[in-house]
Amino acid sequence: MGDAGAPIVENQWNQPVEFKGPEPWLRLEFRGQGSEYFRVWIVNVLLSVVTLGIYSAWATVRNRRYFCGNTFLDDSHFDFHGDPRAILVGRVIAIFLLAGYAGGGYLHPAAPAVTLLLIAVMMPWLIVRSLRFRYRNTSYRNLRFNFVGDARQAYGIFGTYFVVALLAVAVPAGLGWLIAQEKLAGIGLFLGMIMVYFLIYPAFIHRLTTFTTSHSAYGDTYFAPDLKRPAYFGFFLGSLGVGLVAVMAAGIGVAIIGALTGAFAGYSPGGSAPKFAAPLIALIILPAYMLPYAFWQVLTSNYLFNNTQLGPVRFRSNMTVFGYWGILITNTLLVVTTLGLAFPWAKVRMARYRVESLAYQGDLEGFEGSLVRDRGAAGDEIGDAFDIDLVGI
Amino acid sequence: MELSGHYFPPGRSQRLDGILCVDAAGSWIVMGDRRLACDLRAAEVSERVARMPRSLTFADGGRFDTQDERLDEALIVAGHARASGLVHRLENRWLWALLALALTPALVFGLMHYGFPLIAKPLSAVVPPAAVSALDAHILEILDDHLLTPSELDDSHRERAARVLAQIDSQGEYRLLIRKGGALGANALALPAGALIVTDELLEQVEQDGELLAVLAHEIGHVRERHSVRQILQTAGVALTLSGLFGDLNGVTDTLLVSLPTVLQQLAYSRDFEREADAHALRVLAEQGVSAGCYASILGKLEASQSGAKETDGSYAFLSSHPGTAERVGATGSAAQECGRVAKPD
Incomplete structure (x- = not known):
């Protein structure tokens, strides 16, 4: 045993390691089990x-460690090291904001609007903060992830797109007004909103995703995304189209059920439909409502992984819209019919699907990182870092 | 003692097979022909979660992971403070998990039915009165803009209402406002800071002063017991609890397991507050020497004037903001016919 202060481990690994050549695609693995996670x-x-609720911060850390610790890449798992106290601080802040929004109206009529504005203004900063906390506290093989984006950059992106969206609405509306007052101003406003919806919003998501990904790192190696803006226009239009078709199909389904149950019950004005009609209709509407969400989630997530490189490592994600959609629907039915009891199984199923849709190629051994954890500083970090559950990454 | 596992050198994404050797003389990690001295006492031991291997993180940032159950023994040998691992032991046993499963719903139920109301009551007294009165003006403005219109009744009705209020409000704490109810029909409302709104339609139904007295006393009950603040606090507690339980799966489960139960519980609180306000009304009636039958009488009239579209069989009671009229009339312990008969002063 050496002196307390002196370094005890003789580090023989200071020579750089060469990345090995291309390797076959290997799948990630999720080893969590519903019954185990239930406990x-x-x-x-x-x-x-x-x-x-105080322990909930510690519970969050254990839950995250369970999911990280069961996600395996090349037979090694991820880990989460977040300080529960930082999560608690974030939670207290979130509760204050929520109270200001929901209950502040009791103290002053303007309080909810002011709180909402405050949240909107804080949003870029909050996103950066929570990403930084999340990534810096996630590790793989004893090497931490990192997020180096700063709030200034995030404000730049949010601000730019906010101004662009404002102009996109104001300019056509203003022009319409100048030409023919009310008659054209409405049309201009409508065109502007269409632009915001179909062009500016997907472009914003593209920009934000590129920003968060390219400022993320594993050790000292940055993720290198190569994301094309038109792809996001496609995903957005596609999910809108899919949603439209799903809603129409659901409408036809509901009409058929209405006709059938109406025939059963015998139509009478003011009479009510048989009791089984409502759950049947819900069974049709819920999946329709989830389809565009599944479409957007699967396509953007696959696209991000398939076009992002990390040093010599490349990724493949092959989730399918119907696979993801099926899990969403069955999970919802499972959780709702068991009054929440099946919640852990639902979470494990979804995590397994997401993780096991991923494969990687390349050498994982050669990453290095200078972000060596300083244990003494952990306490000082709390005032500076806190986690608010904003980003579901 | 030898524990097999993996060593992760600091600052490097490398995993090396290794064996941790611990004896009284010290501890080493052996990897093939390499041997690393390590200080187990200064190592940080990770908390145990499920089947995850446990990690020892050394002062220089290097880490050793092992699944070996004898790690605890090895730590004792090396003189390391023992990690508790209590939560892991609870999680690891079905017995404790099932016990938690039985206790959690009971606790959540108890918290919602007794805990939050208990906490909200003293907490509601903290809200400054000035803040509340600012809100009154705001609510009244909204009501006047969207729902209520100016009263069309003659002065005799107003004078009667003012006289009845003065009877139970000697301090002049409450402000009486008379409006045409429109869609609200025969109704009375209390705003948080003490404005009492009574509709024309209600005043037209009143035959005995005692009936109006009962209605005003009920509304004053809401104000005095600070029901609006308590409602907000209690509902917030419920919403936070439920979203803490099921909040992060998806929108549908969120609606069905968080929002819907929150609304139902909010309605249950509302029914409890109505019962409290009724009890207050009955106390005031007794103090004033007015028969409780007057309350039964006006409740019956209001029910009759509004029951057009309502379910009356009680099967949708859990969706109602007020207890059933039958229950409320029953609670007066008196019959509508009693109103006006008893007038014995205190």
């Missing part, structure tokens, strides 16, 4: 309730 979940729920 983790329910015990932590109980402890959170007993402590009136």
